[in-house]
Amino acid sequence: MSLSVSAPSTIPSLNPERSTRLGASFTSASASSYSKLSSLQFPLRTRLLRIGNARAPTSSRPRFLPLAQAKKQTYSSFDDLLANSEKPVLVDFYATWCGPCQFMVPILNEVSTRLKDKIQVVKIDTEKYPSIADKYRIEALPTFIMFKDGKPYDRFEGALTADQLIERIETGLQVKQ
Numbered sequence: 001m002s003l004s005v006s007a008p009s010t011i012p013s014l015n016p017e018r019s020t021r022l023g024a025s026f027t028s029a030s031a032s033s034y035s036k037l038s039s040l041q042f043p044l045r046t047r048l049l050r051i052g053n054a055r056a057p058t059s060s061r062p063r064f065l066p067l068a069q070a071k072k073q074t075y076s077s078f079d080d081l082l083a084n085s086e087k088p089v090l091v092d093f094y095a096t097w098c099g100p101c102q103f104m105v106p107i108l109n110e111v112s113t114r115l116k117d118k119i120q121v122v123k124i125d126t127e128k129y130p131s132i133a134d135k136y137r138i139e140a141l142p143t144f145i146m147f148k149d150g151k152p153y154d155r156f157e158g159a160l161t162a163d164q165l166i167e168r169i170e171t172g173l174q175v176k177q
Contacts, residue, residue, distance in 0.1 A: 078124070078132050082150040085120055090169060092123045093133055093143040100159040101142045110162045111169070119146075119169060146172050 082089055092108060094101035112121040126133040126141065136145060136152065146154040146169065154172040 078129070079150065081122065082147050085147075087118060087120050088173060089120045089122055089147040091145045091147065092121065093126050093136070093138045093141065093145070094123060095126050095141050098141040103159050104142055107160070107162045107165060111165050114162075114166060115169060118173060 090111075092101075092104065094104070108121055108123070124132055126138055136143075140157045142159065143155065143157045144165075145152045154168075156168060160168065
């Protein structure tokens with residue numbers, strides 16, 4: 001079994017091979033304005049991730065964090081991964097079609113980077129591994145389950161900001177230690 005540890009480094013909707021083509025119903029005016037938009041290029045690899053936005057800065061200067069790269073590791077089973085982890089494991093149950101799950105990609109990258117000494121982040125695609133999703137009764141996406149010593153001890157659903165997610169993880173770690 002191959003599971004992706006941390007978060008993927010690309011978002012499928014930014015993939016030019018999957019871009020939507022213009023239908024025949026578009027006028028030449030709308031097609032020309034669309035062509036201006038379709039000429040935008042997104043970098044394939046980014047070294048730094050800017051945290052915060054121009055309208056509501058979080059501090060007097062922007063923060064930059066290195067992106068965490070997805071790391072593929074092979075385990076004989078999901079239970080093997082959980083049992084052999086030296087740190088607590090945060091499992092993100094997601095689907096590629098899920099909008100809030102895609103929103104969480106850069107957030108999980110940041111959380112993985114900031115808490116790399118405390119937790120291991122694992123993503124599980126519920127469509128590729130439905131038996132694991134069924135075992136843990138995943139009914140909403142994204143669903144996060146924290147595991148320690150191979151057993152689940154905290155569970156929450158829905159998209160969160162990086163600070164909210166880190167606070168939830170750290171609170172759970174303090175309570176369960």
